Amino acid sequence: MLKFIGRRALFAAMTILIVSAVVFAIFSFLPFDPASLTCGQRCTKQIIAANRIRLGFDQPVYVQYWLFLSGIFAGRTYGAGSAAFSCPAPSFGYSFNENACVTDMLRESLPITISLAVGALIMWLLLGIGLGIVAAKFKNRWPDTGSSVFVLLATSLPTFVTGLALLIWVSIKWHFIPLSLNGYTSIFDNPWKFCVYFILPWITLAIAYAAIYTRFTRAALLETLGEDYIRTARAKGVGERVVFFKHTLRAVLAPLITLAGLDFAGLIGGAIITETIFNLPGLGRLTLRSVYEFDLPVVLATTILAAVVVIVMNLIVDMLYAVLDPRVRIT
Amino acid sequence: MSELLRIEDLHVSFKTDDGIVRAVDGVSLTLSAGETVAIVGESGSGKTVTSLSVMGLHKKGQAEISGSISLSDHGVFKDVVHLSDDEIRDIRGRAVSMIFQDPMSSLHPYYKIGNQLAEGYLVHNPGKKKEAMARAIEMLDLVGIPEPAKRAKEFPHQFSGGMRQRVMIAMALMNSPQILIADEPTTALDVTVQAQILALLSKLKKEFNMGILLITHDLGVVAQVADRVNVMYAGRIVEEGPVDDIFYSPLAPYTLGLLKSVPRVSKNNERLKAIPGQPPSLINLPVGCPFAPRCEFKQHSSESGCNTTRPELLGTSPTHRSRCHVPEKLRSELFAAELKELQA
Numbered sequence: 001m002l003k004f005i006g007r008r009a010l011f012a013a014m015t016i017l018i019v020s021a022v023v024f025a026i027f028s029f030l031p032f033d034p035a036s037l038t039c040g041q042r043c044t045k046q047i048i049a050a051n052r053i054r055l056g057f058d059q060p061v062y063v064q065y066w067l068f069l070s071g072i073f074a075g076r077t078y079g080a081g082s083a084a085f086s087c088p089a090p091s092f093g094y095s096f097n098e099n100a101c102v103t104d105m106l107r108e109s110l111p112i113t114i115s116l117a118v119g120a121l122i123m124w125l126l127l128g129i130g131l132g133i134v135a136a137k138f139k140n141r142w143p144d145t146g147s148s149v150f151v152l153l154a155t156s157l158p159t160f161v162t163g164l165a166l167l168i169w170v171s172i173k174w175h176f177i178p179l180s181l182n183g184y185t186s187i188f189d190n191p192w193k194f195c196v197y198f199i200l201p202w203i204t205l206a207i208a209y210a211a212i213y214t215r216f217t218r219a220a221l222l223e224t225l226g227e228d229y230i231r232t233a234r235a236k237g238v239g240e241r242v243v244f245f246k247h248t249l250r251a252v253l254a255p256l257i258t259l260a261g262l263d264f265a266g267l268i269g270g271a272i273i274t275e276t277i278f279n280l281p282g283l284g285r286l287t288l289r290s291v292y293e294f295d296l297p298v299v300l301a302t303t304i305l306a307a308v309v310v311i312v313m314n315l316i317v318d319m320l321y322a323v324l325d326p327r328v329r330i331t
Numbered sequence: 332m333s334e335l336l337r338i339e340d341l342h343v344s345f346k347t348d349d350g351i352v353r354a355v356d357g358v359s360l361t362l363s364a365g366e367t368v369a370i371v372g373e374s375g376s377g378k379t380v381t382s383l384s385v386m387g388l389h390k391k392g393q394a395e396i397s398g399s400i401s402l403s404d405h406g407v408f409k410d411v412v413h414l415s416d417d418e419i420r421d422i423r424g425r426a427v428s429m430i431f432q433d434p435m436s437s438l439h440p441y442y443k444i445g446n447q448l449a450e451g452y453l454v455h456n457p458g459k460k461k462e463a464m465a466r467a468i469e470m471l472d473l474v475g476i477p478e479p480a481k482r483a484k485e486f487p488h489q490f491s492g493g494m495r496q497r498v499m500i501a502m503a504l505m506n507s508p509q510i511l512i513a514d515e516p517t518t519a520l521d522v523t524v525q526a527q528i529l530a531l532l533s534k535l536k537k538e539f540n541m542g543i544l545l546i547t548h549d550l551g552v553v554a555q556v557a558d559r560v561n562v563m564y565a566g567r568i569v570e571e572g573p574v575d576d577i578f579y580s581p582l583a584p585y586t587l588g589l590l591k592s593v594p595r596v597s598k599n600n601e602r603l604k605a606i607p608g609q610p611p612s613l614i615n616l617p618v619g620c621p622f623a624p625r626c627e628f629k630q631h632s633s634e635s636g637c638n639t640t641r642p643e644l645l646g647t648s649p650t651h652r653s654r655c656h657v658p659e660k661l662r663s664e665l666f667a668a669e670l671k672e673l674q675a
Contacts, residue, residue, distance in 0.1 A: 237423040
């Protein structure tokens, strides 16, 4: 087990290194001067040239990359003398657009994205698996048909339509939920306000994902019901309810967990549309803005973060799978 | 010998998009304690459908079942065809058990062997967890699993195919049923393991004084363990009789065809003598004898009724009966000549 985790960690580190190098290279070879962002409107060529040297943008790409990497572990100081400023470790660089250390920016937006993803995950698992069970249990009867209608609607409606519709009707026209103008509150400070703040974004995301999970659960359950070992259970005299909720559902659990883990990882990378519609200052919006503005340090940091989340979730899913499926052994 | 199972005029049909499939069309047979009765036939002949009917494992609404399946629940006879779902469930695994063709896929991959066995006991004896697990280990030991207490804590994938079939047998015997249905119990196993499983079944049959209904297409297995044989074709029994009669003096042309198509080592230069043609579709059976299009003996039928009427199950001996329009005397002469040629 430890050996497995060690090997996977090494693999993860290499992946992250490659991902960061590629992103770094793409932005370095673009015909764009990062030093031009370092001073305001009354910029002169001389100031830019001076800043370029002062901040190390004149150095070869590999040196800059090395500075970036070492910053993650050692922190980084920019400039010199009285004008010097520093970002403590782990430093992912400094955003001149926002005049802030990237790490601080991540620290602000990450909780929002995690809250969004976790809440939506819980919602869509409950809704999707629940509907899938109902659909499989009442195959070809009206509950099944009803769930097919939901699946069809939810998969064909893009999140910007459901999101906007919820926002317009529930918040603006009916005043059920106030527009979240006063911003994010941590769940630990005020759980009620936290839920009100996130409820519409959660629903928006959950609807889109629940459709996939409904279809998956229904198909997997019906397939499992045709397995020989289900017939064996019936032949033992096991009742239909136990056959369904113990023998059948148990077999569907492992693939469902895998799916959920990977979808969750994808969401941490940023639900850009949902965050934009509901004005949530999460990772998705941070990434979008930084790409538009050539804010290289932020793009690098969010990309690496997304890669780390995907790798870690994969690791967790693999370990969970080994727990759920006795045929899988981690070596 | 006390009778345990009496199937009378069983009809099972399924509605499909193409029409009504008459999978079992008037099957009657009996099974007594201590004997093994085989149902032989090729795929689609209705042998598995017959056995699933005894277990009441057809889905309500999908299968149309008529006739009667009178089954001894430890002395009390019950008609499976007319029982409610709960009443059938109560019989399954207790009065009648079933083992299946593929032991690889018949055990739940996620549950420990011991728990899967114990479940069969707990269903019929709720709450007796300790007894159930003790019984599971006892049964594993009985079917020849070494270190049963340790193996009970393992998962199915840690067992070989033959061992898994032993586990299936142990599971079927958890509640000491009187009737065991074995649906192709050795088909998925190696030949060497096949013999072991068959020997085990014979041993357990004596120990539990069970009646075994053996479903198979393998005449070798039939010769080895069956006392009586029912040969099925297109949903009907075309010949029934004691095992020796079936092998040494068959009376149905289809049975003869089956015997002739068994590969023989001594004649390895010869092509296999397969029965020509295909079994008929069960949706629109021809009006005459279903085997007529493939039959070599049609011209011997005096009344040439092969294409117009279905033959009845008749015989000069009360225990050995067959369906054919050709006079029985002529048939036995013709078939004897064929068998002689085969053995030469």
